Amino acid sequence: MTAIRFAPRLLRELRHYDRRKFSADLMAGLIVGIVALPLAIAFGIASGVSPSQGILTAVVGGFLVSALGGSRVQIGGPTGAFIVIIYGVVSNPALGLPGLMIATMLAGAFLILLGALRLGAIIKFIPYPIVVGFTSGIAVTIFTTQIKDLFGLNIAEALPGDFISKWIVYVRHFSSIDFPTTAVGLASILLIVLTPKVFKRIPGSLVAIIVMTVAGYFVNRAAPGHFPSLHLATIGDSFGEIKAEIPALRVPQISWEDIKSLFPTAMVIAVLGAIESLLSATVADGVCGDHHDSNQELIGQGVANLCTPLFGGIPCTGAIARTMTNINNGGRTPVAGLVHAIVLLLIFLVLMPLAAYIPMACLAGVLVVVAYNMSGWRTFLQLMKNPKSDVSVLLITFVLTVVFDLTVAIEVGLVIACLLFMRRMAETTQISVVADEIDPNEDTDIELHEEHLVIPCNVEVYEINGPFFFGIANRFEELMNTFDERPRVRVLRMRRVPFVDSTGIHNLQNLCEMSQRQGTAIVLSGVCENVYAVLEHAGFCKLLGKENICPNINVALERAGKLAERIG
Secondary structure (H helix, E strand, O other): OOOOOOOOHHHHHHOOOOHHHHHHHHHHHHHHHHHHHHHHHHHHHHOOOOHHHHHHHHHHHHHHHHHHOOOOOOOEEOOHHHHHHHHHHHOOOOOHHHHHHHHHHHHHHHHHHHHHOOOHHHHHHOOHHHHHHHHHHHHHHHHHHOHHHHHOOOOOOOOOOOHHHHHHHHHHHHHHOOHHHHHHHHHHHHHHHHHHHHOOOOOHHHHHHHHHHHHHHHHHHHHHHHOOOOOOOEHHHHHOOOOOOOOOOOOOOOOHHHHHHHHHHHHHHHHHHHHHHHHHHHHHHHHHOOOOOHHHHHHHHHHHHHHHHHHOOOOOEEOHHHHHHHHHOOOOOOHHHHHHHHHHHHHHHHHHHHHHHOEHHHHHHHHHHHHHHHHOHHHHHHHOOOOHHHHHHHHHHHHHHHHOOHHHHHHHHHHHHHHHHHHHHHHHOEEEEEOOEEOHHHOOOOOOOOOOEEOOOOEEEEEEEOOEOHHHHHHHHHHHHOOOOOOOEEEEEEEEOOOEOHHHHHHHHHHHHHHHHHOOEEEEEOOOHHHHHHHHHOOHHHHHOHHHEEOOHHHHHHHHHHHHHHHO
């Protein structure tokens, strides 16, 4: 068994650290911290928690991901992918914030376990259509949750949780649209989109928040005297006064009932966090020519999700946009991520009360742009040109994410993808009957002969080409039952069978026992070493007789000829 290895990338980078690297990391960390501020606030509010909880998640989670992770440039924090899950837990009266805290910590423990057991590579086997399907579905869901704040709709009742009912309410109340609020939201989107075209290094979301907060402040100050009906809803209207203080450490009381009820949610948080963090680290590797340690990265992500709830935080993971900002601004070691977390902490302690003046429509505009960038609609359309099975997985995962929830989407998507994969594997395995003679020029497991190998009388040769697993084993048994005349000897060529599972072994045992009752002998040819080991461990070699398991077709045909004469 591979020993558990704990080797944060930070420790390796500090061995050769110098002033030049620190200057680059300091500048990158300052910029990333400023970029992360509006996103942390927006993600926190969209998730159903306070803006301070979003920032604290970026501070604590971002610090631990950089300190303990396996990537040189990864930036951790809250991301849009978690909004749907968090909101679903927080809005559930039976769960609320305590339930979210427990689910996040369970997810963190699971991520640590995955990394400690060196199973980081397993995440890479999740089919790409599933990743695109639920990512696009999350983007649509995020966009849907922002319609009320973006257009200032006057909806008194609580919005329903499901997608379709939510849009029914929107359509019913769309006549109550508030045009000043809509103007703020649309102007925010324009600022976010246009700012990078003019100022390459200044984040558009920060510009939008500063401009719209200042404008909203003066509008709300002037409105009572000049425009009594005009008021732009702000964060302060929803959350009251925002205090710049770090909450006391809270350790939740976890019962076995809590673990059972929250386990599915925790697994979705863990899987989603693992996918997003490793995807972000992989993209970063391609840009800066590095190679991250996926197992150590999962351990770092796990510790971060285990600790952030203790400070009132929400789930966190590696963020692609902030990681790319880090790289583009010169960050080359985890120190940049530590600086980003410290910058956010200082902003939180000094400027957090000013966040109460940020218009909700401005934050809605920030999240609309996040949803658009997250949707990957070009990739979605490109995948629609792929084989129908992949398209089915993509659409089913997307629809389930939007209409139901992410837990159902990932579970069903994985099941469907596995079934389709097994069907494809079964289709690649071919079973054929060899008639009369074998051409040595087309074979690799026979001795060189000038003439074709003649199959002896009363002997039939079957070729199994591909994995012999449960998807194909039953088909082989059905093929055997279609023959009316039974030969004295059946030779099964297994030279191209890379593995056999328990169903394949069971069917071979059934064939062997049935043939023995009918007076027909079975001979195996060209069994590879690992398949032979599996058959021997299962007791099949003893049942068949090791002398009837031959290394190549020459020996197998010679053995079959002798058996046919003896039986005859």
